[in-house]
Amino acid sequence: MRIWRKLLVSVVSIVMISGSVFISTSENNTVEAATSYSSLKTKLNTIMADNRMKSASTSVTVRNAATGEIVYEHYGDKRITPASTMKLLTGAAALETLGEKYRFSTTVLTEGKVEKGILKGNLYLKGQGDPTLLKTHLDNFAATLAKQGIKKVNGNLVGDDTWYDKVRLSAGILAEDEPYYYAAPISALTLSPNGDYDAGSVIVTAKPSKNGRATSITLTPATGVLQVVNNSKTVPKGYKNTLKVTRKVGTNKVIITGNSPLGTSGIKEWISVTDPTAYSLDVFKKSLAEKGITFTAASKVVQGKVPVNAKALASRKSMELKDLMIPFMKLSNNTHAEVLAKEMGKVIHDEGSWKAGLLVMNEYALSIGLDASKWTFEDASGMSYSNKVTSSQLSKLLYLVRSEPWYPIYSKSLPVAGSSDRLIGGTLKNRLKASPARGNVTAKTGSLKNIKSLAGYAKTKSGETLIFTVLTEKNKSSTIPVIDQIATTIANY
Numbered sequence: 001m002r003i004w005r006k007l008l009v010s011v012v013s014i015v016m017i018s019g020s021v022f023i024s025t026s027e028n029n030t031v032e033a034a035t036s037y038s039s040l041k042t043k044l045n046t047i048m049a050d051n052r053m054k055s056a057s058t059s060v061t062v063r064n065a066a067t068g069e070i071v072y073e074h075y076g077d078k079r080i081t082p083a084s085t086m087k088l089l090t091g092a093a094a095l096e097t098l099g100e101k102y103r104f105s106t107t108v109l110t111e112g113k114v115e116k117g118i119l120k121g122n123l124y125l126k127g128q129g130d131p132t133l134l135k136t137h138l139d140n141f142a143a144t145l146a147k148q149g150i151k152k153v154n155g156n157l158v159g160d161d162t163w164y165d166k167v168r169l170s171a172g173i174l175a176e177d178e179p180y181y182y183a184a185p186i187s188a189l190t191l192s193p194n195g196d197y198d199a200g201s202v203i204v205t206a207k208p209s210k211n212g213r214a215t216s217i218t219l220t221p222a223t224g225v226l227q228v229v230n231n232s233k234t235v236p237k238g239y240k241n242t243l244k245v246t247r248k249v250g251t252n253k254v255i256i257t258g259n260s261p262l263g264t265s266g267i268k269e270w271i272s273v274t275d276p277t278a279y280s281l282d283v284f285k286k287s288l289a290e291k292g293i294t295f296t297a298a299s300k301v302v303q304g305k306v307p308v309n310a311k312a313l314a315s316r317k318s319m320e321l322k323d324l325m326i327p328f329m330k331l332s333n334n335t336h337a338e339v340l341a342k343e344m345g346k347v348i349h350d351e352g353s354w355k356a357g358l359l360v361m362n363e364y365a366l367s368i369g370l371d372a373s374k375w376t377f378e379d380a381s382g383m384s385y386s387n388k389v390t391s392s393q394l395s396k397l398l399y400l401v402r403s404e405p406w407y408p409i410y411s412k413s414l415p416v417a418g419s420s421d422r423l424i425g426g427t428l429k430n431r432l433k434a435s436p437a438r439g440n441v442t443a444k445t446g447s448l449k450n451i452k453s454l455a456g457y458a459k460t461k462s463g464e465t466l467i468f469t470v471l472t473e474k475n476k477s478s479t480i481p482v483i484d485q486i487a488t489t490i491a492n493y
Contacts, residue, residue, distance in 0.1 A: 037071040040493045047489060048074050050482050056472045058479075059391035062490065065457060065465035068399045076392035079374065080471035083446030084332045085455045086382030086389070088397060089375075091329055091413065093364040094321065094340040095406040097348060103317040104130035104343070106189075108141050109310040114150055122155035124306045125284055127189025127277070128163045129352070130318045131199035131339045134192055135221040137316055138284045142291040144314040153288075154296045158304045159281040163188035164342045164352035168275075171354070172384025179247035181270035183383065186338045188352065190276035191283055193220050197327050199335045200276040202226055204245050206256050207266035208234040215243070215260040222286065225279045226271065227253045235259040245269035277303055322409045329413035330426030332445065334381035341380035354379065368400045382446060391469040394455050398467045414456055417441035417487070432484055436461060436491040443468075443487065450475045454483045458490040466490050 040062075047053070048060065059080045062072040070076070094102075105128045112121015125141075127133070168185035169178070177183040184190075184200030193203045203220040215232040232243055242258035245267060252274050260266050273279040281301050288294075318324065328336035338354070345356025348363075358377060366372055376388040401407055415426030418438035422429055427445040432438060443456025455469040468490050472479040 037493075040490070041072050043489050044072050044074070044486060047482060047485055052475070052477050052479050052482050053472065055477075056475045056479055059469075059471045060486070061391040061395040061467075061469045063395050063399055063467040065399060065402060065467050068396070070392070070395075071466070073392065077374070077390050079376070079388040079390055080453070081385055081387055081448065081451050081473050082382055082389045082394065082455075082471060083387075083448045083451050083453050084334075084382040085394060085444050085446040085453045085469075085471070086377060086380065086387055087329060087332065087337050088394065088444050088455060089361060089365065089377075090337045090340055090380040091325060091410060092397065092401050092404075093361045094344060095325070095410060096364055096404070097344045097360055098321055098340075100320065100322040100406050100409055102321040103319070104128055104132070104339075105315060105317050106130050106133055106137070107315040108145065108313045109306050110155075110313060111307050111310045112155060114148065117149055117151035119150050119153045119155065121153075122158050123153050124158045124160055124304075124310060125189065125281060126160040126163075126306050127187065127280065129188050129339050129343050129346075130316075131190060131333075131336055132192060132197045132318045132324065133190065133199075133280070133316075134194070135283055135287065138191075138280075138287040139290070140316070141284070141314045142287040142293060145288070145293060146291040148313065150293055152294050152296070153299060156300045156302050157281055157285055157288075157295065158302055158306075159189050159277045160304060160306045161187045161189040161277045162305050163346060167353065170338055170379040170381070170383065172378055172386055175249050177383070178249050179272060181272055182334045184272035184335050185274065185276055186335065186342060187276035187280075188342075189280050190335075191221070191280045193270070195327075196331060197324075197333065197336070198270050199339070200279070201270045201272045202279070203268055204228075204254060204256070204271050205266060205268050206230075206232055206243050206245060206260060208260040208262050208264060210234060211236055211262060215256065215266065217256065221283050223273075223279060223282050225252055225273055225275070225282050227251075228256065229253055230256045232256045232258050232260055235261050237261055237263045241267070243267040245271065247271050250274070322406075325409055325413035326423055329444065330415055330423055332427050334383055337381035338379065365397075368397075370397060370400075383448075385448065385451075389471070391455075391471050394471070395467050395469040398455065398457070398469070411442065411457070414442040414444055417443070431480070432487060434488070437484070437488040440491045441487050446471075452479045452483060454487060458487060460491060460493045462493060466493070 059078040060074040061076040109124040181198040181201035190199040205218040239261040341357030344360040346352035349356040415428035417432035419425030440459040446453035
């Protein structure tokens with residue numbers, strides 16, 4: 001755990017530009033750009049005159065990455081909903097607070113003893129926030145228990161998720177989003193369906209079977225916590241694929257509707273579960289059964305707390321935070337952001353809650369000299385429409401983190417423009433594919449309904465690096481083409 005640094009103090013400096021004197025501080029957002037950037041400023045002003053930007057509420061800031069100098073601003077102090085560019089603060093706070101080598105833990109324990117292949121006592125699965133736990137890891141736990149001679153458990157299977165509080169959804173999650181992976185509930189004991197680590201979700205696949213019959217449904221991993229209601233149908237080739245998969249809000253009932261034409265691949269949807277702890281226990285019990293470990297008829301699957309006298313039978317640690325930063329930032333994983341918030345709260349304030357975690361993020365922001373009055377956030381992922389920040393503050397964060405020892409990890413985690421490898425290009429793999437932006441723009445995307453943002457770094461033709469932050473909301477039409485034009489113009493400077 002690191003000790004918070006003292007708040008930075010703005011230093012007044014006198015700068016001579018073209019015979020004029022400008023007084024500037026680190027918080028002064030009205031300083032005119034040096035004349036060397038005049039052509040860039042002219043080009044950006046022309047772009048900002050686009051009707052798509054004029055009809056939206058916008059905030060744009062461009063800084064020199066080496067000096068922090070603001071070289072262009074358009075309403076730089078206007079507070080805008082940042083969407084997933086909020087993760088820039090979350091990632092920085094996590095690297096500073098937890099450290100790049102931080103790992104999450106999951107442990108299997110018991111207070112009982114094994115006699116003649118029977119575990120006489122409860123079997124506990126204790127989670128401590130790991131969002132990378134997979135079915136294969138539960139299989140490994142089961143294999144370890146089998147090697148220890150356990151064939152039957154006469155106690156309960158107990159899930160311990162008390163590392164975090166019981167609040168499952170962050171503030172601002174809309175009912176329309178709640179059935180899907182990007183708004184999955186947060187638990188200290190959770191499970192991911194694959195290597196993207198969308199914790200708390202199940203991949204539901206619907207494929208054509210035989211003409212006139214219901215589609216074939218597969219859950220990955222196989223679990224009984226979701227109740228599938230299949231109202232979809234297989235139809236002949238040439239018909240339109242109208243398959244839809246969703247979950248009825250507040251229930252575990254997955255509804256599948258529409259037509260699945262023969263010869264098509266069907267549809268895949270990542271559906272969230274209502275209770276990640278119950279989901280993890282259900283899949284773990286299946287892993288145990290696959291290794292020949294059974295339970296008595298009186299045994300139950302319940303949630304509780306590991307007793308102090310329990311001993312560990314098996315455990316695993318997640319990848320280090322420096323490696324988790326890749327799927328987190330590249331793929332803009334909301335669950336990772338919210339887990340990191342609760343983990344920061346647990347580590348710093350011994351409280352695995354959003355209240356404690358967001359407090360840590362605020363404390364971190366203050367510690368590096370950001371203006372907390374310009375930031376409002378009620379989650380760590382950017383899902384809430386109530387989150388607000390200015391482009392000036394977000395760009396200042398991107399400037400300040402460049403001096404951190406963990407900056408290379410942070411920088412590497414940002415999506416790279418136009419890279420087809422999704423774990424390099426991430427959410428920018430299909431954007432900014434042309435020169436000069438391709439490979440020279442690394443930035444975090446943000447997207448909500450009528451909200452689009454992009455914030456990061458651009459290597460220019462002149463060989464310097466510029467920081468740019470473009471925030472737009474209340475969009476009547478998509479501003480992504482204009483935002484990309486801004487990024488390309490900066491890279492071409």
